[in-house]
Amino acid sequence: MALAARGARPPAVRAAPGTALVEVRALQKRFDGQPVLRDLSFTLAKGETLVVMGGSGSGKTVMLRCVAGLIRPSAGTVRLFGKPIETLSEEDLLPIRRRMGYVFQGAALFDSLTVLENVAYPLREHTDLAEAAVRARVVDVLSLVGLGAExxxxxxxxxxxxxxxxxxxxxxxxxxPEVLLFDEPTAGLDPTNSRLVAELIVHLKGGVCDTAIVVTHDLDLARTVADRIAILIGGRFAALGPREEVLASPDPAVQAFLGGEAR
Ligand SMILES: Nc1ncnc2c1ncn2[C@@H]1O[C@H](COP(=O)(O)OP(=O)(O)O)[C@@H](O)[C@H]1O
Ligand SMILES: [Mg+2]
Known part of the structure; x- marks a missing residue:
């Protein structure tokens, strides 16, 4: 799907496979002095899907919001596309945020806007595409996610x-976007729809966007989409590594978490 052909402005340079697109080092986040994230470090390389698992309230959304530059870390660094975001002003952050797509928990759609206007919203904000091109582009992406023009x-x-x-x-x-951030994409969905969303994420990886962070407590989703898995417990990663390695981790805390999620 060629956005450029429709007259929008894609990023000038796309990263080579393996390039670090997101680098998080010693990330901490406190609210009113209360630590939520105590010490998180990871790198997300172009072409990979990292699944971050953790229980409810473990700080998954907080982590994703720090990575998206929506909230500022209390300590540590977040580098996006090679740039440390803590040194950037809000204005300088905007073009970097545009290179990332955020799928919010729930769907977070605008209730009073039609599907067309909801999906067209980022195009109207960030491009000067003509009306017909906007509509064509919206129809294209809806078809990618399995929805018709109706x-x-x-x-x-x-x-x-x-x-x-x-x-x-x-x-x-x-x-x-070059990186997709998914916050609990299967939460609230029945098993059939959860499986369809998992398959959709795999499908997107083969085309539109091959690099993603998926935050979830859904073990089936993690098994289906993850290259690597991180397990967030007590503000730290109790495990971080290739999918099969983490799923087979001998760490009792990791097994207790995975056992609880699998039930
Ligand atoms: N803006 C905020 N102010 C104060 N506390 C917050 C804020 N955002 C999140 N928290 C707290 O951080 C913890 C982790 O929240 P969250 O990241 O939403 O968990 P989850 O893993 O379920 O996504 C929770 O205890 C939550 O109350
Ligand atoms: Mg959350």
Whole structure:
């Protein structure tokens, strides 16, 4: 799918496979002095999907928001596309944020806007595409997530939970970001829709966007999409490594967590 051919402005240079797109070092985040993230370090390389698992309230969303530059770390560094974000002003952060797509927990769609307007929103913000091109682009990405043009005039309230999730993913990929950030993409979905979303994430990896961080407590999702898995317990990674290695980790805390999630 060639966004450039439709007249938008994709990033001038795309990273080579293996390049570090996200580098997190000794990340800490406290709220009112209370530590949530105590010491997180990881690198996300171009071409890989990192799944971060953790229980409810373990700080998964906080971590993702730090990576997206939506909130500032209390300590440590976050480098995006080679740039340390703590040294950047809000204004300088914007073009970097645009290179990342964020799929919010829930779908976080605008309730009063149609599907067309929801998905078109980032295009209208960040490009000067003509109306016809915007619509064509929206139809393209909806088809990528398995939705037809008949949903264009519908309001989010008229869609099923699984369809709303797909629209949220379509909105995140419409500008062809280099990194996708998924916050609990299967939360609240039934097993069938959860499996469809997992397959969609795998499908996107083969084309639109091959680099992602997926935050979840869904073990089936992790098994399906992860290259590497990190397990967040007590503000630190109790394990971080290739999928099979982490799933077979002898660490009792990791096994206790995985056993609990598998039940
Ligand atoms: N803006 C905030 N102010 C104060 N506490 C927060 C804020 N955001 C998150 N927290 C706290 O941080 C902890 C981790 O939250 P969160 O990242 O949402 O967990 P989850 O792993 O379920 O996504 C929770 O105890 C939550 O109350
Ligand atoms: Mg969360």
């Amino acid at each position: 949903v264009l005039p519908q309001l989010p309230s008229e869609l099923s939970g699984g369809m709303r999730k797909r629209v949220g993913i379509a909105r995140a990929i419409v500008t062809e």
